[in-house]
Amino acid sequence: MTRTDPYEALGVPREASADEIKSAYRRLARKYHPDVNPGDPSAEEKFKEIGQAYAILSDPEKRARFDRFGSVDDLPDNPFAGGGVQFSDLFDMFFGGGGADFGGSRGRSTAVDGEDLQAHVVLQLADVLQGVEQTVSYRRLRTCADCGGNGAEGGATPDRCTACQGTGMVSQVRNTFIGSVRTTTTCPTCNGRGYTIKNPCRACRATGLVEEQTSTTIRIPPGVETGQTLHVAGRGNEGLRGGHAGDLYVVLNVADDKRFERHGRELVTRLEISIAEAALGAKITVDGLDDDLELDVPAGTQPGEVFTIRGAGLPPLHGGARGNLRVRVSVAIPKKLNDEQRKLLMEFARACGEEPKEPEGGGLLGGLFRRRR
Ligand SMILES: [Zn+2]
Ligand SMILES: [Zn+2]
Structure with missing residues (x-):
């Protein structure tokens, strides 16, 4: 890509007005248009250069940025450095799309x-x-x-399209403000392929x-x-x-993993412990995502309490320190007691100053009926 001062390229002073810039561009575009200079690569290069210069100076924002930085190299999106303004965009800007044919053999590629x-x-x-x-x-x-x-049976050489002579493009001459300009469009006969097929490939x-x-x-x-x-x-x-x-x-x-709820890097799991474990405290093995984990449940743990195991969650995207695993504790109340367990629990209740009543029928059902009376 050429790197030139756009003012120099258009031959206008820094304080040139928008109209002066436009008329300088028109004059130079007429002079260097490739149709006027067939087969002259330096004219085409120059034509490109003035197009790029005009793209900067005709855009107040870009022009101001160029003025401020003083050099195209410092422009954040430097159109001279490539990737900015495409030549074809510029051409479309002036000639209303359709691409340009500069009299050479550079028809538009039919690649899809x-x-x-x-x-x-x-x-x-x-x-x-x-x-x-x-x-x-x-x-x-x-x-x-x-x-x-190529779409032809057996890969046979397809017939050259007669409408476009195999170029895939057809030209037409249009009158624009810089004079007659040949523009090209996709050939309607062959849809730009440049050939027609007599025996289509069945596959x-x-x-x-x-x-x-x-x-x-x-x-x-x-x-x-x-x-x-x-x-x-x-x-x-x-x-x-x-x-x-x-x-x-x-x-x-x-x-989904039934064992875990995921919140980004954090995992949440449930852990059921017994009344005794909750009251007395215990070391419990927790089913981690990749490993068994030890959790110290302190004495006096309440249902719904949440403990954090650091670093047992998930890593951030592309790896790094793992998040935490949060363990939400529930306390299992026994649904059935045998005689000994009942006796001990009643003893426990009395030790707590309660006066437990022996259910008449014994067992859970008896207890329920009694409570409902
Ligand atoms: Zn054609
Ligand atoms: Zn085929």
Whole structure:
């Protein structure tokens, strides 16, 4: 890419008005237009340069930025550095689209890029810890092997399109403010392919593409969440006539794990302990995501209390320190007592200053009926 001061390129002073810039551009565009200078690459280069200069100076914001920084190199999105303003955009700006044919053989490419595709994978919650490699199966369009993608039976050489002489483009002359300009559009006879097909390929119905079941193995990083997407470049539908393949977007779905509730990096689990464990305290083994964990339940633990085991949760995306596991405790009340247990519990109640009443029928049902009377 040329790097030039846009004022210099258009030959205007820094304080030039918008009209002065416009008329300087018109004058130079007429002079250097490739139709006026066929086969002269330096004229084409110059034509590009003035187009780029005009793109900056005709845009008050860009012009102000250039003025402030003094050098195109310092421009945050420097159109001279490539990637900014495309020549074709500029041309469209002046000539109303349709691209430009500069009298050479540079017809528009008939390449068609393949579409992007989407696939879904399900992974287990435990896979989120270390990440996992998974194979994704999906259907995509690939170049037809029978015709090599040209759509003609057996890959026979198709007939050159007579409407466009095989260029895929047809030209027309349009009158614009810089004079007559030839613009080109896609050939309607061959849809831009440059050829017509007498015997269409049966395998692909002359489309050049066939559907296939394919698979690709992807590396899922640690810490992912449901709904996140991985991008696999070039694994979408294949293109035609040299077009690029599309990309594959893999949508992740982390399966629910009955044991855990997930809140980002934090996991929540439930732990049921007995009355005695709650009252006396205990060391309890908790079922962690990847390992058994020891939890010290202190004496006097209440139902619903939550304990935190640090670092037993999930890592952030792409790995790092794991979040915490929170353990919500419930206390199991025995639904059935045998004689000894009942005796001891009643003793316990009396030791607490209560006056427990022996249920008449004994057991839970008797207790219920008595309470309801
Ligand atoms: Zn085919
Ligand atoms: Zn044609």
